[in-house]
Amino acid sequence: MTSIWQQINQANAAVVEQVGQSVVRIYSGEDGIGAGMIWHADGVIVTNAHVVADKNGQRNNLVVALADGTWHDALVIGYDLQKDVAVIRIDADNLTSITPQMDVLLQPGHYVLALGHPWGMTDAVTGGVVIGTGDSLPELRDRRNWIALDLKMRPGHSGGPLFNAYGQIVGMNTMIQGPEVSFAIPVSVIQAYVEAVLNPVVPDTEAASYQPDDDVTLV
Template structure:
């Protein structure tokens, strides 16, 4: 049964005790203007029939010369982005949203649209930074994504299927997802807030309206949302953004080791207590940062700067997101004893 406009006025605007109904609307009023729609335009050459490359075929069938000229096709795709610095017009999005684009347009919630300049990108993390020349912009405040917990409420905002700005809600269903083969460096926030094609680059915010992640990928056997989406943590994105804004590119540090997960079999072989997590150093490259720090094959890295290392992927992320020249403190297990080293 459809309610008439007059009947809507009879619906309660407050709970029984007089308190207002719970709503995300006040938070979204401040956040939505900072989430943008991104349109990209790409010109590609259309592949010709290989037979047209044969001079005899062209002569025999009297193929006109104009058919030999390369034809081009202009394609358009849509994604999302987030304004993180209103004064500078800095927009954060995914690298795959703008990859190969000849032209990038950013559209705001208020209807304005601007040509965007690509400042730089980090394909390994799937982050890109754009700049628009515009006044009266809004920005999203950044949260410390390391403080996220499974079960925290989150809101995804973006442009799914090119429909325009759309809001979905859910919770953080898992943290630290790796091994998906989506990006070079993976440490995804997993959420059941609906994320669909076109949401890429959009905002994942907490209930305070702070940016905790950048919506990036979905697990979708059917091609649409099935309740498992992935976002790049805000802290991980900012590690790349700061370098892009400073250098126009990411200058990624390396430790110089080959590593693998600490399995139960390896733990038993190294006489390490059951349940210990970490990354086993399989090989140390000569004259590398690890070599100079005194790290040896067989060492088990269990902490980086005081934060526990649970897997080889986590260690790779922790080191790979550091800048060239950064100093790190590594806690190792060697011959059953704990040892601390510092590497540059």
């Protein structure tokens, strides 16, 4: 008879494998710098802005590795350092894209998983619980639309998906503050930015810049 823990382990492993099909590795030169999520099947990928750019501007020679082992040059479509969201594109189609979940109500205590590529590892997963969201949080970078997590992210998790036990994508891994607290960008913020970049109403202006707090580490 299968125990409850065996069932949980099997379910978690299946969800991680499913989500991992839509997670990419992003490189600049020979350095692996982060993860990304296939947002649209025609090659649109989202990641953190700090993965594709820094205070000196956009990184060069971005290359994306897909879950199937193929490699593609990537073009940056747009990025916003203040929101820490970027949209890039590769020349590929019929990709396995994620399904962003706008209607999932995250509450303190909900269990979530984060997937990324820390230390050169592929599809490394970590889990934890939601501490709080939105207006319940203190301001960070002059806003409160974050997901705060009791979950240990590491350098290389940036741009990867935050998802629940059903495989529903609820956010994007972004940074850590102190030894225990991590932060993710809600999927609603990402979707709004993707729509603005792909369907611009006005010409894009210079990307906003920011200076991270001393106790904040971008992952």
